[in-house]
Amino acid sequence: MLGTFSEGIQEHGITESVSNNEIISLVPNPFVFQCKNCRVIVGDSFQWVTNNEKLNLITLQALTEIVEVSAILMISKSLEDPGSAFYVLSCKSCKTVLGRKYITTLCKLDSLRGLYSLDASSIESYQLGTSLQDGERPSLENLPTLSSLHLQQLKMEQVILSFNERITDLEEDLAMLEDLAF
Numbered sequence: 001m002l003g004t005f006s007e008g009i010q011e012h013g014i015t016e017s018v019s020n021n022e023i024i025s026l027v028p029n030p031f032v033f034q035c036k037n038c039r040v041i042v043g044d045s046f047q048w049v050t051n052n053e054k055l056n057l058i059t060l061q062a063l064t065e066i067v068e069v070s071a072i073l074m075i076s077k078s079l080e081d082p083g084s085a086f087y088v089l090s091c092k093s094c095k096t097v098l099g100r101k102y103i104t105t106l107c108k109l110d111s112l113r114g115l116y117s118l119d120a121s122s123i124e125s126y127q128l129g130t131s132l133q134d135g136e137r138p139s140l141e142n143l144p145t146l147s148s149l150h151l152q153q154l155k156m157e158q159v160i161l162s163f164n165e166r167i168t169d170l171e172e173d174l175a176m177l178e179d180l181a182f
């Protein structure tokens, strides 16, 4: 699909600011997130929304069915999210507490509301394609840091901006061609 898009651009003689290979290298391999205690898979980076450094949370749009959402609404007394209401997320397999689903928050935590926030200290992760070697099992030690996930977000934004620029250029070219035709 990238190739077809790129060929379309080249047909119109538009200089590419980012090559397809560069785009592929900018898109990180996906991560799988696991319960740190029993290693069941609780989510993946396709669902990733944001990180919160202060609360040490990785926030995802959805989790696997192995994660249980508590029935009791809790109110936080922590200085980082005082008064916020949340449900506790835990691993159905081993009962480890994994994080929170915020229902109400302070304004500064709006981006977490209604989503599933995993405590980075309660999970392990594995990045697909990074640790497989002949005769070895995948390493589970390489939990992505919050800053590395933030870096990935910035790279993805760069890719999206690049595509946006290309589309804008194509639209301008098309408008010019239509003007010439009439």
Ligand SMILES: [Zn+2]
Residues within 6 Å of the ligand: 035, 036, 037, 038, 039, 040, 091, 092, 093, 094, 095, 096
């Ligand atoms: Zn578990």
